[in-house]
Amino acid sequence: MAELNTGGDGGGKGGKVRSKKMNPAVDLTAMVDLAFLLITFFMLTTTLSKPQSMPLAMPDKDPKKDTPEDVLKIDESRLMTILIGKDNTLLWYVGKFGEYIVEPEQAEFGKDGIRQILLKQIARANAITAREGKPDEGLIVNIKASDKANYKNLVDILDEMAITHPQLYAIGDITDPEVELLQEKGLY
Secondary structure: OOEEEOOOOOOOOOOOOOOOOOOOEEEOHHHHHHHHHHHHHHHHHOOOOOOOOOOOOOOOOOHHHOOOOOOOOOOHHHEEEEEEOOOOOEEEEEEEOOEEEEEEEEEOOOOOOHHHHHHHHHHHHHHHHHHOOOOOOOOEEEEEEOOOOOHHHHHHHHHHHHHHOOOEEEEEOOOHHHHHHHHHHOOO
């Protein structure tokens, strides 16, 4: 049982002798119980912070499922590839590797770097598909990280995809010729 005693012990030496007064005692047991009940209530009713995650659809790894009829033909003018190199560097191009529509260029992360490039390429792809009578088709971005890239760079480029909203984006495996291209540019 918790108690709160107030007042002194009435004692110093000397002086007048006074009659001893009773010290009031306050029982704090009920207040302690109430405090623990409130703490328990608020702990159980508050929501814990939910992990922040981005939905990412990954293709099946079963190569037997892909038949020639299942393979989707993509217009190369709508295909943009982003290669992530070392030290927060990016290299991007449009078209097939070696048959570029836009030659490989280096870019920086951020709103003045890859975001502006993505927005321009999305507008370019939308203009092309609108002329062809396919307004629902847009830019397709293939993201490929080298083994020298760090995890933060991959998350940053996925954030840029969420901000710019290309029609489709995917994470792919980087090929040996693409690694050689990064080495030529000094980004590997």
